[in-house]
Amino acid sequence: xxxxxxxxxxRVTKAMITRMINHRGHDFVELYEDIIKKxxxxxxxxxDIVVLSASGTGxxxxxxxxxxxxxDKVIIPVNGEFSNRLSQMLELHGANTIKLVTPxxxxxxxxxxxxxxxxxxxxxxxxxxxxxxxxxxxxKYLDKISNLTSRNNCYYIVDxxxxxxxxxxxxxxxxxDVCVTGSQKALATPPGISIISVNERTKxxxxxxxxxTMYFNLPRYxxxxxxxxxxxxxxxxxxxxxYQEALSIILxxxxxxxxxxxxxxxxxxxxxxxxxxFKPFAKEEDRSISIIALNYLDGLEDKIFxxxxxxxxxxxxxxxxxxxxxxxxxxxxxxxxxKYHVMRTxxxxxxxxxxxxxxxxxxxxxxxxxxxxxxxxx
Amino acid sequence: xxxxxxxxxxRVTKAMITRMINHRGHDFVELYEDIIKKxxxxxxxxxDIVVLSASGTGxxxxxxxxxxxxxDKVIIPVNGEFSNRLSQMLELHGANTIKLVTPxxxxxxxxxxxxxxxxxxxxxxxxxxxxxxxxxxxxKYLDKISNLTSRNNCYYIVDxxxxxxxxxxxxxxxxxDVCVTGSQKALATPPGISIISVNERTKxxxxxxxxxTMYFNLPRYxxxxxxxxxxxxxxxxxxxxxYQEALSIILxxxxxxxxxxxxxxxxxxxxxxxxxxFKPFAKEEDRSISIIALNYLDGLEDKIFxxxxxxxxxxxxxxxxxxxxxxxxxxxxxxxxxKYHVMRTxxxxxxxxxxxxxxxxxxxxxxxxxxxxxxxxx
Numbered sequence: 001x002x003x004x005x006x007x008x009x010x011r012v013t014k015a016m017i018t019r020m021i022n023h024r025g026h027d028f029v030e031l032y033e034d035i036i037k038k039x040x041x042x043x044x045x046x047x048d049i050v051v052l053s054a055s056g057t058g059x060x061x062x063x064x065x066x067x068x069x070x071x072d073k074v075i076i077p078v079n080g081e082f083s084n085r086l087s088q089m090l091e092l093h094g095a096n097t098i099k100l101v102t103p104x105x106x107x108x109x110x111x112x113x114x115x116x117x118x119x120x121x122x123x124x125x126x127x128x129x130x131x132x133x134x135x136x137x138x139x140k141y142l143d144k145i146s147n148l149t150s151r152n153n154c155y156y157i158v159d160x161x162x163x164x165x166x167x168x169x170x171x172x173x174x175x176x177d178v179c180v181t182g183s184q185k186a187l188a189t190p191p192g193i194s195i196i197s198v199n200e201r202t203k204x205x206x207x208x209x210x211x212x213t214m215y216f217n218l219p220r221y222x223x224x225x226x227x228x229x230x231x232x233x234x235x236x237x238x239x240x241x242x243y244q245e246a247l248s249i250i251l252x253x254x255x256x257x258x259x260x261x262x263x264x265x266x267x268x269x270x271x272x273x274x275x276x277x278f279k280p281f282a283k284e285e286d287r288s289i290s291i292i293a294l295n296y297l298d299g300l301e302d303k304i305f306x307x308x309x310x311x312x313x314x315x316x317x318x319x320x321x322x323x324x325x326x327x328x329x330x331x332x333x334x335x336x337x338x339k340y341h342v343m344r345t346x347x348x349x350x351x352x353x354x355x356x357x358x359x360x361x362x363x364x365x366x367x368x369x370x371x372x373x374x375x376x377x378x
Numbered sequence: 379x380x381x382x383x384x385x386x387x388x389r390v391t392k393a394m395i396t397r398m399i400n401h402r403g404h405d406f407v408e409l410y411e412d413i414i415k416k417x418x419x420x421x422x423x424x425x426d427i428v429v430l431s432a433s434g435t436g437x438x439x440x441x442x443x444x445x446x447x448x449x450d451k452v453i454i455p456v457n458g459e460f461s462n463r464l465s466q467m468l469e470l471h472g473a474n475t476i477k478l479v480t481p482x483x484x485x486x487x488x489x490x491x492x493x494x495x496x497x498x499x500x501x502x503x504x505x506x507x508x509x510x511x512x513x514x515x516x517x518k519y520l521d522k523i524s525n526l527t528s529r530n531n532c533y534y535i536v537d538x539x540x541x542x543x544x545x546x547x548x549x550x551x552x553x554x555d556v557c558v559t560g561s562q563k564a565l566a567t568p569p570g571i572s573i574i575s576v577n578e579r580t581k582x583x584x585x586x587x588x589x590x591t592m593y594f595n596l597p598r599y600x601x602x603x604x605x606x607x608x609x610x611x612x613x614x615x616x617x618x619x620x621y622q623e624a625l626s627i628i629l630x631x632x633x634x635x636x637x638x639x640x641x642x643x644x645x646x647x648x649x650x651x652x653x654x655x656f657k658p659f660a661k662e663e664d665r666s667i668s669i670i671a672l673n674y675l676d677g678l679e680d681k682i683f684x685x686x687x688x689x690x691x692x693x694x695x696x697x698x699x700x701x702x703x704x705x706x707x708x709x710x711x712x713x714x715x716x717k718y719h720v721m722r723t724x725x726x727x728x729x730x731x732x733x734x735x736x737x738x739x740x741x742x743x744x745x746x747x748x749x750x751x752x753x754x755x756x
Contacts, residue, residue, distance in 0.1 A: 024697075
């Protein structure tokens with residue numbers, strides 16, 4: 001139940017067991033074309049797709065180096081480790097950042113974002129972390145951003161490393177120019193690759209203004225794909241096979257159903273954990289679907305709690321990140337997540353608390369049972 | 379029999395079948411520490427080891443961005459796709475390159491390299507591709523380079539992506555400051571990670587002069603490792619498990635024995651292919667141990683030859699790269715390579731040529747049988 005890497009279905013794990021193929025041969029072309037086609041469905045885009053053999057941070061950095069030039073003005077909401085990391089990357093690569101800083105657990109409001117656009121007609125790009133894994137917040141007005149980006153004629157880039165595939169994010173419909181995600185989160189694939197979508201106008205800009213980099217040079221990827229359906233550098237073949245299988249599973253389930261399943265499981269976890277006495281770290285309206293960050297109960301020690309949960313119940317949750325270490329724990333609600341995972345997590349946390357001497361209200365079970373029944377109606 | 383990705387032992391493939399672990403937890407620390415320890419044996423270094431989730435080109439670029447500043451003078455021999463790519467990377471990141479260009483298939487001599495050092499006392503770094511995968515050449519005087527780099531007080535960086543683990547390359551003994559390799563070549567691991575060694579003085583330079591990058595920022599990797607034995611970004615966990623198993627196999631066999639095995643198999647392939655009438659593309663003294671590049675016989679069409687070999691005998695060899703497409707084919711002789719692979723390759727190529735109407739001298743079998751007997755004496 002980690003906020004990533006998440007559990008991987010057995011079919012996906014087994015897909016890695018394959019002979020080594022030539023990444024300059026027909027087996028690879030068949031694999032990669034299928035991946036690109038299925039990824040377009042999941043991203044809901046007709047844009048170009050690039051699969052990088054790198055972590056999510058690598059792909060996010062690729063989105064920066066291919067688009068941002070020295071002095072470019074960029075608006076970015078910042079309220080946690082990953083949005084902070086993204087703003088650092090933008091600055092490393094020369095951006096003049098306008099940071100909309102809010103306390104961790106709380107998002108910049110849409111009005112604040114609009115104000116920043118109003119005050120900066122010359123902004124080059126809006127970068128946003130969809131889902132802040134470190135604090136369990138999710139920005140819920142991404143559908144409205146293109147009114148601003150199109151008015152200011154600027155690029156719109158979404159880092160949805162820890163959410164795409166688990167919540168609504170129709171890339172083309174919402175006019176997102178570049179969208180980035182990781183394999184090891186809601187897509188339920190092992191870590192090792194990350195995926196970027198780039199629409200036509202942004203691709204043109206990148207080709208006309210190539211970056212001073214080789215490995216993250218996206219025009220090179222576009223060129224190799226259009227020329228021969230290959231990647232410019234040797235890709236992580238086993239993870240690509242795993243990803244292909246994961247995509248097939250997503251399409252078999254249906255993206256809509258998958259998103260509904262995530263929502264029901266997430267709502268269940270929030271309600272049940274609140275019934276046990278936990279308080280979510282994030283403000284109610286900003287809470288993430290996929291990362292449930294909870295404040296520790298008074299006196300509940302992070303390491304003892306998580307070790308007891310792991311050793312006795314084989315349930316892994318994550319601690320806090322950076323300043324939040326020891327203050328919160330985080331439950332991942334992504335990918336394979338279903339009735340079994342949710343009930344087992346709730347009962348294991350309940351039992352752990354009991355073992356540690358807490359008297360806990362058992363209403364959480366009834367709440368969960370009822371809420372999870374909604375899964376049958378999807 | 380590709381020049382990479384190479385065959386992977388079953389033990390290595392199976393090691394990927396594992397539950398997802400927390401890359402911020404004790405399971406990961408145990409895995410990563412073991413990898414670092416075993417990698418130091420294989421690199422023969424006491425320096426720092428960084429494992430990047432990226433292809434070899436990514437790691438080579440990391441060696442550039444962490445060391446080279448605008449205007450730095452760099453000497454680099456260039457005679458193929460990968461050395462050319464490396465010189466491009468150096469230039470992208472601001473280096474003033476002194477390229478020792480020789481025709482493909484032929485290395486710059488040691489005297490030419492020495493002359494470049496004599497003429498450029500202010501050189502900052504010497505970058506060299508150990509083994510040029512595109513043409514099948516290998517530079518064989520790397521042991522003597524540190525006389526020059528220490529005299530000129532400059533850094534010595536070896537890109538041994540396609541050879542380390544298959545030929546002698548004692549990093550500390552030869553005073554190599556930074557050494558880079560890929561997982562999918564002589565280390566017989568699936569693609570998806572690459573490995574860099576950095577010695578103490580170079581590490582200090584990198585920390586004092588951090589690069590403007592996030593994903594390839596090596597000081598960040600040093601910091602995370604010394605603080606918590608972790609990587610800064612989510613690593614490719616399945617490939618790390620595979621790599622751990624591959625390292626165990628290397629240490630069980632013994633590095634010396636492994637290198638001798640590579641040499642015997644390589645000599646066998648060269649002798650037998652020459653006996654069949656093929657001419658190696660590379661100059662005799664510059665021939666690579668791990669990449670056997672051969673000129674096509676007159677009239678032998680690349681695609682038909684390789685397709686026949688693949689379809690009928692399930693043996694994959696690679697075509698030529700860039701300008702050499704259609705003119706040469708390349709046999710990888712790395713990793714798992716042994717009697718079985720060599721004999722099967724020779725007999726399959728022999729039979730393919732027969733099927734295509736060539737009358738071929740069958741002495742290659744006897745040559746191979748004799749030469750391969752040396753494997754018993756290792």
